[in-house]
Amino acid sequence: MKLETKLVHSGENNSSSGLKPVAEPIVLSTNFKFDFLGEEKEFQYSRVGNPNRSMLERKLAEIEFGVAAFAFSSGMAAISSVIQSLPANSMILSPRDLYGGSFHVFETYFRPLGYKFHYADNILAALEEQSRHGRKVSPPKADDSARRDLAEKIDLIFVESPTNPFLKIIDLKRLSILAHKIGAMVCVDNTFATPSLQNPILLGADIVVHSATKFLGGHSDITAGAVVVKSAEFGKRIGFVQKSLGAVLPPFDSFLLARSIQTLDVRVRRQSQNAKAIAEFLKRNKKIGEVYYPAFESEFKKTDQMKLPGAVVTIELKSYSQAKTFTKNLKLFKIAESLGGVESIVNHTWSMSHDVMPPKVKEEMGITKGTLRLSIGIEAEEDLIEDLEFALSKI
Template identity: 40%
Template sequence: MHIQTAAVQTLRDHEHGAVVPPLHLASTFELDPETADGPYAYQRGSNPTRAQLERVLAVLDGAEHGFAFATGMAATAAAFSILEVGDEVILSAGVYGGTYRLVDKYFAARGLTPRFVEDLGTLTDDDLTERTRIVFVETPANPTLRITDLRRIVELAHRHGALVIVDNTFMTGVLQRPLELGADVVVQSATKFLSGHSDILAGTITTNDADLAARFALAQKALGGVLPPFDSYRLIQTIKTLPLRLERQQANAVAIAEHLREHPAIAAVHVPGSFSEEEARIHDSQATGPGAVLSFELAPELDRVAFLRALKYPAYAVSLGGVESLICHPATMTHEAMTPEAQAEAGISQELLRLSVGIEDVADLIEDLDQALAAAR
């Protein structure tokens, strides 16, 4: 079954013949008085609507198990909940700012050690120790769009008994399927492309490992950061258009990137594979497209604030993946939790802007960018 078909056809209400599955809002469920048993007991532990969504999430990622959380960071925190005192996590220096904040502010007090690496592609056997429990990967990275070779990282990590967790928010299962490349766990901020309309907060975990799945189910029940039924219901509906939306967004992003590369007011354009021919080759081998997020740097003589104020269509706002285009300044917005030194190591300059491209007509977006660049001179 192709992914567009899976997005639409995974769920049916076969009991009543409805083409849309029902929404179950109940917080609690009646149980058998003799056994206290039943398929559902309390919404935090499980809920029919969330269970339906989790089935869709698993199918989209080619996984056996799916889990829905209240936010992307709740999903990432649940993924890290498998760590024990003394464990080490290796991450890219260019990791998402929210993940950096979680690791920077909470790991030390819990006896956990993060190790940030400028380029995960340079990792060797000497870099992993018996304490290394997880290698956490974003590819493409946010917001530099740097690429990591997932097959190589998986082989390296597994050789040392470490797990590989991939944040696949930028690609989704439509464009990249890390579990099929050997990764152990995939996390996503479903707030972004999976939702696609900037009106739901959600996070996901998928895995094929039954033992890890049991621990993530426990994290849902014990930590409580689950996705409510109504948001689960709405996410089921928005996922049905995910492949179509992403196809249009990606086509727009490719056209915009090509246009900006030729513009004299742009100093640099960053897309997956633009850092080097090797990264381009790797990305082409593990993903089916560049996605719909790019970043760029203005020429030094341009006024960044004037440029942003002159834009008519992309809103100056955090987040990404919505049907509307959004632009942000990572150094002061999405990655403000990083120190200036950490930002420099991650390749996040004060000139860098991140553009999430929507489904608007690309000619209107390009015309808007051009007039704003002219206004910034």
């Protein structure tokens, strides 16, 4: 089946109730009756399994080309479950350009437990060095902590592509080949691209994570996360973390998310079409220092791994005061944290999405107090451009 068909139909339950509803019924019961002791049942207790969550998980696995999927109560719970599935001394390599919440939980929760993290400016170059020289040929100098980190065995590569907030494209095919050469697994946070535009498992990745709170939910009314795995073996480990630690997605949210995913492709294509027109409009405006958008990246064409450039555009204004004046004068764009909904949103990256990062780290990443991340919705392109044009005329 093609993706558009899978989004609508994958995971469907064949209801045994006789009612044969077209929309999935919501099963709120936490408990399921046994007919006799020792009966083998798919559903027994809702933390371990629920029909709505299991339907959603089948859909997620199919649309991301995995063997299994796991629905969590947030994107952070999904990301944390991947790290929790590794031994506590594991080394995780990530690009510096990373969602603030992921960086925060890696550094403040997982590092004290013994996990090791290294952030590379150029992750492909770092991996190429590893696979070229190996650990023994490239001994670290005592004062070079970056090299010391990279001299260790890397267990997991954790990347976003496009990255948050600067929308850089990482060649996922090349990354997966290099990672597998040194025995590391690859986990891709596919929140920004969505399975409509990019399928990391088909490009070689082992694990895909989502903040389903964003495009998969699409209406700014569900907090959810997902993990999709390529191997049943790693799936067992994620399943254990999900069911035992219990950050599961409840039945109503599972129903709502499965329903929202049915329109994913229609929404994301429209959002991406709007975003491309807006990014081009913003690029022509002299008041804007920089416009970041996947279509403007040389890697976008070179890798050809995304079907369309997506719905997020990041801009650089010259100062915090310009960012304040600009956002205050927007009427359609809401000032808010998140992204991926049908409505257009503007996020002040320094103080909102990346607030938990230390200022020094944000500066190293290139985030300034004039950085604004726009999430483009499904409104009319002309209305959105008019809104931006008016706000820009005020700075």
